[in-house]
Amino acid sequence: MDTLSNVYSREGGNLLSSARLIPCTISCQNKTGVSVENAQQNSEDTSQQKQMKQWFVLRKDLKQQEQQKTNVKEFIAAVKKYTDLQELDAAVLRAFIDRIEVSHVDKKSRTREIAIVYNFIGAFDFTRAIENARNTSKKEQRTA
Numbered sequence: 001m002d003t004l005s006n007v008y009s010r011e012g013g014n015l016l017s018s019a020r021l022i023p024c025t026i027s028c029q030n031k032t033g034v035s036v037e038n039a040q041q042n043s044e045d046t047s048q049q050k051q052m053k054q055w056f057v058l059r060k061d062l063k064q065q066e067q068q069k070t071n072v073k074e075f076i077a078a079v080k081k082y083t084d085l086q087e088l089d090a091a092v093l094r095a096f097i098d099r100i101e102v103s104h105v106d107k108k109s110r111t112r113e114i115a116i117v118y119n120f121i122g123a124f125d126f127t128r129a130i131e132n133a134r135n136t137s138k139k140e141q142r143t144a
């Protein structure tokens with residue numbers, strides 16, 4: 001179908017007579033130059049794109065949760081295997097520790113920070129865990 005401007009120019013500027021004889025569509029454009037029809041299509045595309053992005057995020061989250069579930073099962077199996085541990089050896093370390101990260105020397109205190117990254121759970125903050133355990137035990141003592 002012809003746009004209104006095409007019909008107008010083709011009919012020599014006689015818009016009223018040409019509009020009655022030839023069906024045409026009026027194409028409106030906003031400030032960005034996108035026609036109304038295209039804007040509606042773009043809106044639908046944007047909505048679909050948002051839904052697709054949400055789907056990918058949810059799918060990624062689901063995969064992470066499934067991986068965590070698998071890690072927990074593997075961790076429990078490893079713990080059961082080494083419940084009667086008599087000696088710490090390389091096999092045990094490999095089963096529980098992914099890597100050990102050692103920082104650069106702090107020149108003032110001449111110390112290094114060491115982070116142990118465990119299989120199954122990643123890096124673990126023992127000082128925070130100890131503080132949480134102490135706080136929990138204090139709360140239990142107060143309520144008892």
